[in-house]
Structure formats: structure tokens, C-alpha cells
Amino acid sequence: MTTPADRALVGRAARHHASRSSHGLWIPPAHRTDPLAVLASRNSRRLPELLPLHYARMAASPFAFLRGATAVMAADLAHSPRTGLTVQLCGDAHLLNFGFAASPERALLFDLNNFDETLPGPFEWDVKRLAVSIAVAARDNGQPDGRAREAARAAAEAYRTWMRRLADLGELDVWYRHLDTTDLLALVRAGQRGPARTDAGAAEGSGDPAGSPDPSAAADPSAARHRTSLRALEKLTDTPGGRRRITPDPPVLEPVGRIDAAALRRIFIGYRSTLPEDRRVLLDRFRFVDVARQVVGVGGVGIRCHLVLLEGRDSADPLFLQIKEAGPSALEPPLPRSAYEHQGHRVVAGQRLIQAAADPFLGWVTGPEGRHFYWRQLRDVKGASDVGDLTPALLLDHARLCGTALARAHARSGDRIAIASYLGAADTFDRAVADFALRYADRTAQDHARLRAVLASGRIPAAS
Known part of the structure; x- marks a missing residue:
């Protein structure tokens, strides 16, 4: 067994192999694959009637384009160190x-909370996608590049x-590590006591006149607590x-x-x-009530997805499950294919x-025409930030x-000591x-503009 020093x-x-400063360099290759061709190559699994909606959602903003262009960014990262x-x-x-x-x-x-594209690969790919999404979201919100860079x-x-902190912990401590609402408050406070902001950021003001730490500063735990199956029952069903x-929508x-x-x-x-056997016992206490086809997200539009309603003790005891088709990861062409055939x-x-605490109803199945699907719980006290509401x-x-959160996730599956040392x-x-x-x-904005131009020309149909 190798030692921590090793x-x-x-x-x-x-x-x-890849100096730390080399991650800042990115120049599109001379023969960069057309991003719209990359997107089209991923459409074989999509329902044709939903393709116009898929492209319309991607065209809404550069951030929306980025969300639907996972395969495009993976192809670009393939040319980086x-x-x-x-x-x-x-x-x-x-x-998001x-x-x-x-x-x-x-x-x-x-x-x-999204794993459709999960695959083993270099840790920096996730870090870069996160950072790019933050920069694009900042620009979409009208924030200057100084703010975007700072975030x-x-x-x-x-x-x-956090990777360096996790490198000092034992294996079980890392495995059981999670971020709860108490951690969020401490992290926000630590951030507000952290290094001084850049000149560009300081010139714009903090965006928080009161300066009070708030665990909901980045996302709203109180709102998430109300996103339960019972609330979903009220919103998504009728009698x-x-x-x-x-309810059809x-x-x-x-x-x-x-x-x-x-x-x-x-x-x-x-x-x-x-x-697992114990989850089967729990699932058997619910009965199948109804199912509907569902359209989700941006990149997921057109992928076969269904919402299933089950009922437990009575009609006030619902369980919503989502069954979604799973194809090869968008990261698979530039990275080795998955070890899982399904x-x-x-x-x-x-x-x-x-995940620190995975959904207890996660499972998979082969469906009609040999298509692969996975099942998960639709909503159980879940919530995410609204990008449009994020001040600097x-x-x-x-x-x-x-x-x-990303450091904690990577520390479970990778060599946290090696990554921290790097x-x-x-x-x-x-x-x-x-x-x-x-x-x-910058590249995302250009690709987004090109998509809008092609949609305007009528060469690709888009929903209104």
C-alpha cells in the first residue's frame, strides 16, 4: 500500500504533464469540430418532435446554451493538457x-444533483465546467468581467x-463528510472574512449592503424544505x-x-x-397510480423521460419517481468508455x-427496444439557485x-492526497x-450566437 508521501x-x-498555469490557456484547435455538428450527433436518442423545443431552450441565453452543450465542451477539453x-x-x-x-x-x-454524464476522468474537467458556468452566468446577469473572473x-x-483539508483526514472521515446547513453558514461567513476582493469587484460594491452572513446567500434551504412529495402532489396532480x-401540461x-x-x-x-433488499420492502408498500411523459431541463429535452406517481398508505402518501433514458456519457468520445455495459x-x-447521501430509490432497467433507463425519486426536499437572482x-x-461540494465529491473517488499535492x-x-x-x-457566447443565427435562417427548426 502506498504511503501518503508516495x-x-x-x-x-x-x-x-500539465502545469497548473497551463489550465488558463485555451485556444480553439484549427480544425475544431463544428459545435452544431457535435450537438446534432447527440440527437439520435431524442424524440424528433421535441428537437425544436430543445434548440429553442438552448438559444435562450449563453448560459442555456452551455447547459445543453456538455458534449461540445468535452470535445474542446480533449485538446487541453x-x-x-x-x-x-x-x-x-x-x-445549477x-x-x-x-x-x-x-x-x-x-x-x-445531476449525474447523466458521470464518467471517470481528470478532476480538472469538472472544476473548469463549474468555473465556466459561473463566468457565463455572471455575464448573463450583466456583471462585468472583473466580477465574473472573481467568482x-x-x-x-x-x-x-478544501481538497487540501480533506487530504489530512482519514478515509472514513472523508467518506462520511457532507455539507449541511450548518456548514453553509460557516462557509459563507468564512468567505466574507476571506481575502480582499479584486479592484474590479470592489468598484462595483458588495451587492449586500447589510453585510450579514446568510446560509441562504447562495441557495435557499428554507425553500428546499418545502419542495416535498406532498407539495409535488398539489402541483402536479388533480382528481x-x-x-x-x-395533470397534463x-x-x-x-x-x-x-x-x-x-x-x-x-x-x-x-x-x-x-x-437493495430493504428498499424493495419499502417500494412494495406503494402501488402504481399513473404515469406521464415529462420534458426536463435544457440538455435533457427530447430524451425519453417519464414521471410515475405511486401511492402508499393513502392518497396523501405519494411517491414520485422519474424514469429517464440513459445513453453513453457526453464525455465518452474523448475519455475511455464506461466500464458499465448498462x-x-x-x-x-x-x-x-x-453523493454524500444518494437517493434511496436509485435503480436501473432495460426498457422497450433495449433502451437503458435509470429511476430516481423526483422530489424529496430539493432546491437549487435561480441564476437570474444571483447578485455579485x-x-x-x-x-x-x-x-x-465538488472537492468533497472528488475526494471520495479520487486520490485526494495526490490532487491536493498537485x-x-x-x-x-x-x-x-x-x-x-x-x-x-467568450467561445460559448460565439457558439450561442451561431446557433441563434442558424435558427433564424430556418435551417434548424425551433419552437417559439
Whole structure:
């Protein structure tokens, strides 16, 4: 077994493959693949009738484009230096894929919450995607580049700082580590006591006249506590004819035909077999009530997804499950293919490895036409920030929280001691990632503008 000193040497040696400052460089290759062609290559699994809505949502803003362009960024990162320090990547670690969720013990935790693209890969890919999303969101909110750079740098700094702290902890301490609402308050306070802001940031003002630390500064725990299955029951269902049904809301929620409903009931049995025995006992106490086709997110529009309503003790005891198709990760072309033949299994295994407290109803199944799916609980005290509401001060706090949560996630699956040694005590990595974030934000704006131009020309149909 290698010693901590040996692992630290591995991290320092990785600087020869990719220096810390090299992460700030990004120049599009001369023969960069057309981003719209990359997007089109991912459309084979999408329902054709929902493609116009997919492109319309991506065209809404540069940030929306970034959310739907995971494969584009992965193709671009393939041309950047790699540390060779591998972790289980989230694969799509933009700032809206962090939020609150309840643990089985009902504690409110802040963590990553989307794993469709999860795959082993170089740790810096997740850090860069997070930093870019922060920079793009800042620009979308009208913040100057000084603010955007500051927030992107804060995320990288939090990641580096916390990875170094986690490197000093024992294996079980790291495995059981989580971020709850008490941690959030401490982190926000620490951030407000942290290093002075850049001149560009200071000139704009803090955005928080009171200057009071608030655990909801980056995301709202109190709002998350109200996002329960009972609230979902009120919002998503009604009782026509006295029977509880999912309320149609085209194109977001649409009823399925009798044949599709019967097929989903059949694969429900197969999904059950992938759960641990104790979860099967719990699931068996619910009965299948209704199912509807669901449209989710930006990148997920058109991917086969259904919302399933189950009922426990009575109609006031609901369980909402979501079944979503899983294809190869968008990171797979530039990275080695998954060790899991079943793509739903890939998603579930990655989530269980990354999250501090994974969804107890995670499972996978093979559906009609041999398609791979995974199941998860739709809503159980969950919440995320609204990018449009993030002032400069709130974005800075949120960036720190996301960087901290990402470090915790990577420390579970990768060699935290090697990564911490690679990152070091200086801010070289932080500054480089911030530089990359601004450079790639420029590219994202250009790609977004091109998509809008193509949509305007009619070459690609888009929904209004």
C-alpha cells in the first residue's frame, strides 16, 4: 500500500504533464469540430418532435446554451493538457447542478444533483465546467468581467482549499463528510472574512449592503424544505372523476397511451430488482397510480423521460419517481468508455459514489427496444439557485459552496492526497482556471450566437 508521501509525489509529478498555469490557456484547435455538428450527433436518442423545443431552450441565453452543450465542451477539453489524476466526474458540473436534497435521515445537504454524464476522468474537467458556468452566468446577469473572473476564481480556490483539508483526514472521515446547513453558514461567513476582493469587484460594491452572513446567500434551504412529495402532489396532480391523476401540461407533462403505460408497469418490476433488499420492502408498500411523459431541463429535452406517481398508505402518501433514458456519457468520445455495459447502471453507480447521501430509490432497467433507463425519486426536499437572482455577492458565495461540494465529491473517488499535492498552497491553479473560464465564456457566447443565427435562417427548426 502506498504511503501518503508516495501519493503526494504522484501529485507533484503530474505538474510535468500539465502545469497548473497551463489550465488558463485555451485556444480553439484549427480544425475544431463544428459545435452544431457535435450537438446534432447527440440527437439520435431524442424524440424528433421535441428537437425544436430543445434548440429553442438552448438559444435562450449563453448560459442555456452551455447547459445543453456538455458534449461540445468535452470535445474542446480533449485538446487541453490533462493531469492524469482521475476521479469519478459529475460530467456536467455547472452551477445549477448543485443544490439541496434531504438525506435518508432528513438532514438538508448541499451537493451535486445531476449525474447523466458521470464518467471517470481528470478532476480538472469538472472544476473548469463549474468555473465556466459561473463566468457565463455572471455575464448573463450583466456583471462585468472583473466580477465574473472573481467568482470563477473563488470556486477554484474553494476547491483547492478544501481538497487540501480533506487530504489530512482519514478515509472514513472523508467518506462520511457532507455539507449541511450548518456548514453553509460557516462557509459563507468564512468567505466574507476571506481575502480582499479584486479592484474590479470592489468598484462595483458588495451587492449586500447589510453585510450579514446568510446560509441562504447562495441557495435557499428554507425553500428546499418545502419542495416535498406532498407539495409535488398539489402541483402536479388533480382528481378528475375522483381518481388521482398527473395533470397534463403540454409539452412538459403529457399523458401516455395505454400500451406505453403497460410497458412502463412491466419494466417497473425489473427496476425493483436493482434495489437493495430493504428498499424493495419499502417500494412494495406503494402501488402504481399513473404515469406521464415529462420534458426536463435544457440538455435533457427530447430524451425519453417519464414521471410515475405511486401511492402508499393513502392518497396523501405519494411517491414520485422519474424514469429517464440513459445513453453513453457526453464525455465518452474523448475519455475511455464506461466500464458499465448498462448506461443506467453507469449513472446510478456514479451517483452513489459521488453523493454524500444518494437517493434511496436509485435503480436501473432495460426498457422497450433495449433502451437503458435509470429511476430516481423526483422530489424529496430539493432546491437549487435561480441564476437570474444571483447578485455579485450571492454568486460569489454560491461559487465557494459549489467548489467546496465538488472537492468533497472528488475526494471520495479520487486520490485526494495526490490532487491536493498537485494543487499546492499557492493560488496558481485558481488564477489559471479563472482565465480559462473567461476565455471559454467568450467561445460559448460565439457558439450561442451561431446557433441563434442558424435558427433564424430556418435551417434548424425551433419552437417559439
